[in-house]
Amino acid sequence: xxxxxxxxxxxQAKGINANKAAWEEADFTEVAAYMRQSGESLVRSLGxxxxxxxxxxxxxxxxxxxxxxxxxxxxxxxxxASNLVEAGKRRAEEAGLxxxxxxxxxxCNLEGVEDDAFDLTLSMxxxxxxxxxxxxxxxxxxxxxxxxxxxxxxxxxxxxxxxxQMRGIKESLLPPPSSGNSLGPMAWGVEEQIIERFGEAGISxxxxxxxxxxxxxxxxxxxxxxxxxxxTQFYKPTFDAAQLSEQLEAFQxxxxxxxxxxxxxxxxxxxxxxxxxxxxxxx
Numbered sequence: 001x002x003x004x005x006x007x008x009x010x011x012q013a014k015g016i017n018a019n020k021a022a023w024e025e026a027d028f029t030e031v032a033a034y035m036r037q038s039g040e041s042l043v044r045s046l047g048x049x050x051x052x053x054x055x056x057x058x059x060x061x062x063x064x065x066x067x068x069x070x071x072x073x074x075x076x077x078x079x080x081a082s083n084l085v086e087a088g089k090r091r092a093e094e095a096g097l098x099x100x101x102x103x104x105x106x107x108c109n110l111e112g113v114e115d116d117a118f119d120l121t122l123s124m125x126x127x128x129x130x131x132x133x134x135x136x137x138x139x140x141x142x143x144x145x146x147x148x149x150x151x152x153x154x155x156x157x158x159x160x161x162x163x164x165q166m167r168g169i170k171e172s173l174l175p176p177p178s179s180g181n182s183l184g185p186m187a188w189g190v191e192e193q194i195i196e197r198f199g200e201a202g203i204s205x206x207x208x209x210x211x212x213x214x215x216x217x218x219x220x221x222x223x224x225x226x227x228x229x230x231x232t233q234f235y236k237p238t239f240d241a242a243q244l245s246e247q248l249e250a251f252q253x254x255x256x257x258x259x260x261x262x263x264x265x266x267x268x269x270x271x272x273x274x275x276x277x278x279x280x281x282x283x
Contacts, residue, residue, distance in 0.1 A: 018131070019129060019130060019131055020081060020106075023079075023081035023129075024081045024082060026233060027087075028061070028081070028235070029234075030230040030233065031230045031235055032060050032063050034217040034227055034230065035063050038217075038218070042064060042124065042153070042215070043064055043068050046122070046151065048068055048071045048073050049071060049073070050072035052074070052119040052120060053075075053117065053118045054068050054073050054122060055075075055078065055118040055120070055122065055144075056076070056122050057123040057127050058079060058080075058125070058126015058128075058130075059077030059078060059079050059084075059088060059102070060079055060081075060084050060087075060126065061084050061087035062077055062087075062088040062091050062092065062100075064122060064124055065092075065100060065102070066091060066095060066097065068100075068122070069095075069097040070095075075101070076101050076102075077103070078102075078104070078105035078107075078110065079104065079105070079126070080106055080107070081104075085104050086102075088102040089102045107123070107126070107127040107130040107135075107139060108130050108131065108136055110142070110143055116142075116144070116145045116146065117143050118143055118148060119145055119148045119149070120144070120151065122151050123150075123153070124152075124215075125276070127140070127152065127188075128152075128188040133188065133197050134197050134201075136197075137201045140201075142201075144283055145283070149280060150279075150280070150281035151278070152188065152277075152279040152281075153215065153277075154188040154276060155185065155188075155189050155277075156189035156275060157183050157186040157190060159274075160275070162217060162259065162272050165258055173250060173251055188277075191210055194208065194210065194279055198281055203281055203283075207282050207283070208279065208280070209279075209282075210278070210279050210280075211277075212275050212278070213277075213278040214273050215273075215276050216274065217271075217274065218265075218271045218272070219269060219270045222269070222270055223263075223268050224260050225256065225259075226270065227272070228255050228256045228259050232252055
């Protein structure tokens with residue numbers, strides 16, 4: 001039997017989708033609770049109006065999908081994790097948003113989604129986790145109408161942003177991977193990579209604009225300890241307690257120190273601003 005050397009081959013041999021399994025392993029809604037306010041602010045900046053059709057790709061339980069639907073636009077939220085799709089459906093029903101639909105789907109292959117279906121395709125820290133970035137770029141371009149937009153929110157490698165530094169803390173406590181250090185999802189924060197990926201999908205560099213923007217993790221009711229607990233328990237694509245084993249306590253302490261150092265609230269609540277790369281592709 002031939003040796004299995006790559007993630008794709010391992011997934012095929014085991015009959016699993018590792019990205020889907022990671023997101024379904026824990027309840028990311030606990031982390032998303034700290035992202036609601038910035039999700040609403042981000043949507044206000046997009047100028048979405050009816051009768052626009054919007055795709056929220058890697059939507060989770062609706063941090064941006066719900067405020068998008070409140071504009072009156074028709075919104076489809078697609079996520080690879082079935083538990084997050086179900087959570088989004090519950091939130092939409094409770095909010096009475098009948099123009100919002102959630103469904104399972106893979107950003108690498110948006111099977112069943114028609115060509116040129118959406119005026120805006122949005123993905124905030126979602127599609128970056130899909131394992132085949134060139135396929136993701138092609139699919140986003142395919143399902144977006146000519147004259148429409150793709151907007152992505154991507155973390156930037158080596159930036160002081162909380163999520164980026166959390167990844168760095170984890171990697172500092174582990175031996176380097178045998179295949180060399182890869183940027184993984186953070187590669188979506190490298191301008192040359194973005195241009196190359198969309199270039200393969202037929203998009204010129206002139207059609208792409210990139211600016212640094214700010215997204216906040218916030219909670220009026222919980223301090224940094226709550227945010228750290230949410231990330232360490234429920235952010236499986238970046239954190240795995242079994243992987244850290246003996247370094248778990250050190251990781252949690254370093255992460256707590258980071259959260260306190262970045263927290264801009266002085267009243268026991270949480271307000272941690274994080275820089276990200278806002279990418280706009282004009283079709």
